[in-house]
Amino acid sequence: MTEAAIAIKNLSKTYAPVGTAPPKRALDDVTFDVPRGQIFGLLGPNGAGKSTLINILAGLVNKTDGSAAIWGFDIDEHPRNAKASIGIVNQEILFDPFFSPFETLEIQAGLYGVPKAKRRTMELLRAVHLDDKAHAYARTLSGGMKRRLMVAKAMVHSPPVLVLDEPTAGVDIELRQQLWTYVRSLNQAGVTVVLTTHYLEEAEELCDRIAIINNGRLIANEPTRELVGKAQEKIVAVTVDRDVTDIPANACFQKIALKGTRTLEITYKKDRVNAGEVLAAIQGSGFGIVDVSTKEPDLEDVFLSLTRAANA
Numbered sequence: 001m002t003e004a005a006i007a008i009k010n011l012s013k014t015y016a017p018v019g020t021a022p023p024k025r026a027l028d029d030v031t032f033d034v035p036r037g038q039i040f041g042l043l044g045p046n047g048a049g050k051s052t053l054i055n056i057l058a059g060l061v062n063k064t065d066g067s068a069a070i071w072g073f074d075i076d077e078h079p080r081n082a083k084a085s086i087g088i089v090n091q092e093i094l095f096d097p098f099f100s101p102f103e104t105l106e107i108q109a110g111l112y113g114v115p116k117a118k119r120r121t122m123e124l125l126r127a128v129h130l131d132d133k134a135h136a137y138a139r140t141l142s143g144g145m146k147r148r149l150m151v152a153k154a155m156v157h158s159p160p161v162l163v164l165d166e167p168t169a170g171v172d173i174e175l176r177q178q179l180w181t182y183v184r185s186l187n188q189a190g191v192t193v194v195l196t197t198h199y200l201e202e203a204e205e206l207c208d209r210i211a212i213i214n215n216g217r218l219i220a221n222e223p224t225r226e227l228v229g230k231a232q233e234k235i236v237a238v239t240v241d242r243d244v245t246d247i248p249a250n251a252c253f254q255k256i257a258l259k260g261t262r263t264l265e266i267t268y269k270k271d272r273v274n275a276g277e278v279l280a281a282i283q284g285s286g287f288g289i290v291d292v293s294t295k296e297p298d299l300e301d302v303f304l305s306l307t308r309a310a311n312a
């Protein structure tokens, strides 16, 4: 079996009490693997523990319990090799505003001990569309440019694993697309990518596999398609041939709501009934059907139902 890109086992973190606040169990016995070669989504509501997990991998936060290995290197036993195997783009934008993007990458390469002959500074700047800004002060870059510079900075030592913590927060749609195109090309070139994002649509589109953390606990870890396939509720919107004064009821409807005067929005459980039965029930109530549209469940539906169930 190929070794995982990242192997996390029984990982826990309890933050010490701050002032009068009690200790915080930010990660609670989390175990999962990130397979090599994948784009892996680490999702969860605010405060779920994603950044804590990433910061443990980065060596910025000390775990309380459990173990983590990056590219086969345990972070305690082989911290240098583990660190050399991962590039991390944090939520905060961190670099010296007086250095140019070119200098920023050169300094970072120096920190990682990348010999001059092996540096890829201009290649990286071209990849993130910053080659024309190579010698401008970093402080003159726009927010989106700074974020792309952070990605290039994380890649100077050519790590096999790249972790992106909310890389597109506050980045406009076009730049987001450019960033994802670059991330995809890195992945195609063999880099394993782990990303956290609040844009579930992007996660659904990009990620091969998704893990969901809620309140420090792992509540899902599956291939994206299987996870989305778990959504049991479907919605069908039916426009009928006259104004609805009495909303029809039927055992096969999970929920029914009137939108406007003639459109009924029916939620049903796809494992119990099918759309044909729902439509027959509407016709059975004496309505003619003028138009029908259905909405496929997406990652957002699954995410909400899983996190709600975990919180219940």
Ligand SMILES: Nc1ncnc2c1ncn2[C@@H]1O[C@H](COP(=O)(O)OP(=O)(O)OP(=O)(O)O)[C@@H](O)[C@H]1O
Residues within 6 Å of the ligand: 015, 016, 018, 024, 025, 026, 044, 045, 046, 047, 048, 049, 050, 051, 052, 053
């Ligand atoms: N240094 C710290 N001391 C005490 N508690 C902390 C510390 N850092 C984080 N926490 C708490 O640990 C929990 C997990 O935080 P974390 O930042 O890992 O969540 P997150 O999933 O990354 O959230 P977000 O999506 O908002 O970035 C939160 O309740 C947070 O308040």
